[in-house]
Amino acid sequence: MSKFHITTTVNGEAVEYLCDPKQTLLDVLRDELNLTGSKEGCSSGDCGACSVTLDGRLVCSCLVLGVEMQGRSVETIENMAQGEKLHPLQQKFLEAAALQCGFCTPGFLVAAKALLEKNPNPTESEARYWLAGNLCRCTGYDKIIRAVLETAADMRGSK
Amino acid sequence: MSGFQYESPGSVDEAVRLLAGAKGNARVLAGGTDLLVQLRSGAANPDMLVDIKRISELRQISGNAASGFVIGAAVSGAEIGEHKELAKAWPGLVEGMELIGSTQIQGRATPGGNLCNASPAGDCTPGLVAAGAIAVIAGPNGRREIPAEQVPVSPGKTSLAKGEFVVAFKLPPRAKNSGDAYLRMIPRTEMDIAIVGAGVNLTLDASGVCVAARVSLGAVAPTVLLVDAAARALIGSKLDDAALAKLEAAASAAAKPISDKRGTIEYRTKVAGVLARRAAVIARDRARSNA
Numbered sequence: 258m259s260k261f262h263i264t265t266t267v268n269g270e271a272v273e274y275l276c277d278p279k280q281t282l283l284d285v286l287r288d289e290l291n292l293t294g295s296k297e298g299c300s301s302g303d304c305g306a307c308s309v310t311l312d313g314r315l316v317c318s319c320l321v322l323g324v325e326m327q328g329r330s331v332e333t334i335e336n337m338a339q340g341e342k343l344h345p346l347q348q349k350f351l352e353a354a355a356l357q358c359g360f361c362t363p364g365f366l367v368a369a370k371a372l373l374e375k376n377p378n379p380t381e382s383e384a385r386y387w388l389a390g391n392l393c394r395c396t397g398y399d400k401i402i403r404a405v406l407e408t409a410a411d412m413r414g415s416k
Numbered sequence: 417m418s419g420f421q422y423e424s425p426g427s428v429d430e431a432v433r434l435l436a437g438a439k440g441n442a443r444v445l446a447g448g449t450d451l452l453v454q455l456r457s458g459a460a461n462p463d464m465l466v467d468i469k470r471i472s473e474l475r476q477i478s479g480n481a482a483s484g485f486v487i488g489a490a491v492s493g494a495e496i497g498e499h500k501e502l503a504k505a506w507p508g509l510v511e512g513m514e515l516i517g518s519t520q521i522q523g524r525a526t527p528g529g530n531l532c533n534a535s536p537a538g539d540c541t542p543g544l545v546a547a548g549a550i551a552v553i554a555g556p557n558g559r560r561e562i563p564a565e566q567v568p569v570s571p572g573k574t575s576l577a578k579g580e581f582v583v584a585f586k587l588p589p590r591a592k593n594s595g596d597a598y599l600r601m602i603p604r605t606e607m608d609i610a611i612v613g614a615g616v617n618l619t620l621d622a623s624g625v626c627v628a629a630r631v632s633l634g635a636v637a638p639t640v641l642l643v644d645a646a647a648r649a650l651i652g653s654k655l656d657d658a659a660l661a662k663l664e665a666a667a668s669a670a671a672k673p674i675s676d677k678r679g680t681i682e683y684r685t686k687v688a689g690v691l692a693r694r695a696a697v698i699a700r701d702r703a704r705s706n707a
Contacts, residue, residue, distance in 0.1 A: 261422065277419070278419065278420055278421070278422035278465065279419060279420065279455070281452070300456055301453045301456065301457075302449055302452075302453065302517070302518075302520065302521055305518065305520055308520055311523070314492070314494060314523040314524075315519050315520050315523050316520050316523040316524050317520045317521070317524075319452075320447075320448055320449055320452045320453070320520075320521075320524060321448065321452075321524070322422070322445075322448070322452070322465075322467075324422045324424075324467075325424070325467060325469070327424070368519065368520070371519075372519075386519075386606065387519050388519075389518055389519070389606045389607055390517065390518020390519050390520045390521065390607065391518075
């Protein structure tokens with residue numbers, strides 16, 4: 258099978274790559290574009306470690322094919338901090354110890370950012386349901402949820 | 417995953433040509449939340465994937481409650497959930513779609529995929545069937561329309577011929593005093609596969625008598641079931657306890673489930689009645705407040 262030449266936007270920048278039809282967007286991000294922040298957990302859309310936004314919509318990049326990306330726009334965890342300045346969610350996750358091994362953290366951060374953009378004032382229940390597609394095997398979730406809700410409150414306060 | 421050809425046609429006609437002319441096994445790619453998992457596990461081994469998401473007709477919701485909504489087969493669950501008019505007219509159908517998977521899955525999963533994946537436990541399908549949705553199918557001989565419940569024929573198999581795919585779902589015009597509901601039973605609180613799903617859609621007259629009803633059950637037979645006997649239990653009644661008891665018995669009688677790790681035959685049979693009854697009460701209350 259011949260490779261596809263894809264032109265797309267990754268984190269606001271025009272990007273070109275060659276990919277095989279069977280490569281997922283996650284494969285392309287990690288193996289072709291060296292954006293290894295998105296993690297491969299389950300490869301079946303269950304764990305959320307590979308979460309990205311595709312045209313503004315939260316998705317699992319393991320359930321998107323690289324060839325589908327022609328003319329689309331994807332945002333990854335690499336676009337979350339602005340240079341050295343962490344996103345408030347990233348800062349809060351550190352302060353609140355909302356991570357242990359850290360493998361699920363990029364996915365949680367991308368998903369939580371998408372939540373706060375859609376709903377700046379989520380209830381705990383809304384936050385838990387929104388993040389139900391992100392699995393963490395270390396923390397028991399409470400610290401993550403608390404960090405997200407505290408960040409939401411901080412971000413509302415600073416506006 | 418072995419190699420396959422990938423196509424992303426911009427029109428229905430082009431998609432039909434590709435699917436009909438494909439050598440070997442061609443699969444339609446909509447949201448991919450089932451298909452990509454099957455590709456990776458080796459359960460699906462297509463020679464060609466035809467991605468239908470570049471076809472604008474498949475990606476839009478048109479019409480309105482009075483004229484009847486038309487939902488493109490490749491609209492995502494998230495987009496369906498955000499459509500306020502649709503959610504107001506068909507809350508049960510929309511809730512069923514939104515029960516599928518996580519936020520991430522909602523960003524991709526589609527009603528056409530849910531139906532054509534032909535799992536008996538698809539959560540959008542009972543709502544479509546209860547609504548009386550018509551599947552618009554494009555193929556080499558043009559378009560044809562069939563009730564949604566006639567698309568799946570057994571787990572993983574549909575009635576679609578080579579070259580055919582589902583373009584959209586037509587919902588009937590929404591009568592006043594109508595309501596629908598979908599409930600499912602899962603062992604967890606979220607994100608699991610239904611062990612029973614029940615959809616109820618009904619219309620009342622001005623005096624509160626049920627004049628039309630459709631009742632569907634998921635996960636209790638090889639395909640989604642449209643249970644006429646359960647609907648007949650409601651029609652002509654004011655949805656009082658006696659009618660609801662008849663509905664419950666009819667739904668349990670129609671259930672022909674299997675036992676698996678999620679639930680036994682006995683449990684699913686009982687729960688099919690209980691859920692149908694609860695869904696009917698929700699649909700009734702929605703119909704009453706929807707004058």
